[in-house]
Amino acid sequence: xxxxxxxxxxxxxxxxxxxxxxxxxxxxxxxxxxxxxxxxxxxxxxxxxxxxxxxxxxxxxxxxxxxxxxxxxxxxxxxxxxxxxxxxxxxxxxxxxxxxxxxxxxxxxxxxxxxxxxxxxxxxxxxxxxxxxxxxxxxxxxxxxxxxxxxxxxxxxxxxxxxxxxxxxxxxxxxxxxxxxxxxxxxxxxxxxxxxxxxxxxxxxxxxxxxxxxxxxxxxxxxxxxxxxxxxxxxxxxxxxxxxxxxxxxxxxxxxxxxxxxxxxxxxxxxxxxxxxxxxxxxxxxxxxxxxxxxxxxxxxxxxxxxxxxxxxxxxxxxxxxxxxxxxxx
Numbered sequence: 001x002x003x004x005x006x007x008x009x010x011x012x013x014x015x016x017x018x019x020x021x022x023x024x025x026x027x028x029x030x031x032x033x034x035x036x037x038x039x040x041x042x043x044x045x046x047x048x049x050x051x052x053x054x055x056x057x058x059x060x061x062x063x064x065x066x067x068x069x070x071x072x073x074x075x076x077x078x079x080x081x082x083x084x085x086x087x088x089x090x091x092x093x094x095x096x097x098x099x100x101x102x103x104x105x106x107x108x109x110x111x112x113x114x115x116x117x118x119x120x121x122x123x124x125x126x127x128x129x130x131x132x133x134x135x136x137x138x139x140x141x142x143x144x145x146x147x148x149x150x151x152x153x154x155x156x157x158x159x160x161x162x163x164x165x166x167x168x169x170x171x172x173x174x175x176x177x178x179x180x181x182x183x184x185x186x187x188x189x190x191x192x193x194x195x196x197x198x199x200x201x202x203x204x205x206x207x208x209x210x211x212x213x214x215x216x217x218x219x220x221x222x223x224x225x226x227x228x229x230x231x232x233x234x235x236x237x238x239x240x241x242x243x244x245x246x247x248x249x250x251x252x253x254x255x256x257x258x259x260x261x262x263x264x265x266x267x268x269x270x271x272x273x274x275x276x277x278x279x280x281x282x283x284x285x286x287x288x289x290x291x292x293x294x295x296x297x298x299x300x301x302x303x304x305x306x307x308x309x310x311x312x313x314x315x316x317x318x319x320x321x322x323x324x325x326x327x328x329x330x
Contacts, residue, residue, distance in 0.1 A: 013037035045072035067092035121162035208232035
């Protein structure tokens with residue numbers, strides 16, 4: 001079951017998630033899966049254009065394939081930032097039209113863009129003209145009262161007419177009023193069936209299913225059993241809780257023969273990375289927090305989490321925290 005099954009090279013990806021998918025977490029995930037497509041946290045055009053671009057864009061070479069997610073609604077600025085991303089070596093640029101937070105509403109980007117399909121099409125068209133790497137869109141099934149299936153189809157048709165071929169669909173609508181961003185991830189019901197219906201209606205488009213996917217069985221169903229199958233699946237919060245979920249992704253979906261690293265091996269490789277980052281001035285806790293779920297689902301999970309949590313905050317703490325935690329895993 002390799003990636004050639006639907007000609008889309010990224011059957012499995014990890015969602016862009018604020019406060020999670022920073023470069024340290026992406027490095028950890030790359031130790032577990034070499035082939036899953038990884039995304040940055042959403043970076044706004046304004047931040048990229050007016051603050052330290054290097055700090056926002058830098059990544060470790062191991063992170064490829066890697067996509068940059070942008071937030072914005074100004075076609076010229078988005079095109080400029082897409083070009084920056086391409087120059088920096090990113091493999092894809094994704095426009096966010098699905099995030100429902102207050103901050104994105106006031107900035108006229110994120111989920112509120114679903115109400116402005118013509119503007120989104122213009123943004124994507126200018127981004128595509130500026131670069132040769134893929135430009136993709138992440139969106140919802142609807143927003144507020146713009147939530148009918150007909151509206152969604154018209155939205156997708158408008159965007160596709162601008163040349164965008166890859167749509168990542170979080171299979172929920174968004175409420176811009178009355179629900180917090182966290183509630184918007186769980187309260188609006190999941191409607192995977194709508195994404196499959198869209199795939200039937202737009203077989204020529206590449207559709208990636210996002211939202212509520214937590215098991216390998218669900219991924220397999222979406223990519224192979226379901227008819228019509230989607231082209232890709234995107235996993236979100238479950239990977240933060242259980243990063244080792246990705247351990248068999250390469251074997252299952254990318255026709256890789258060698259076995260994945262064990263949890264212990266992942267931790268040891270990450271320790272070497274952590275040492276380099278600490279010397280460069282990173283805070284220990286910003287690195288170890290991503291390790292907390294590494295032993296999720298095992299009998300030692302709780303003691304692993306507790307040891308790292310209790311010892312990482314100490315001012316003199318270093319990589320011995322992980323060494324000592326590993327010593328308890330036998």
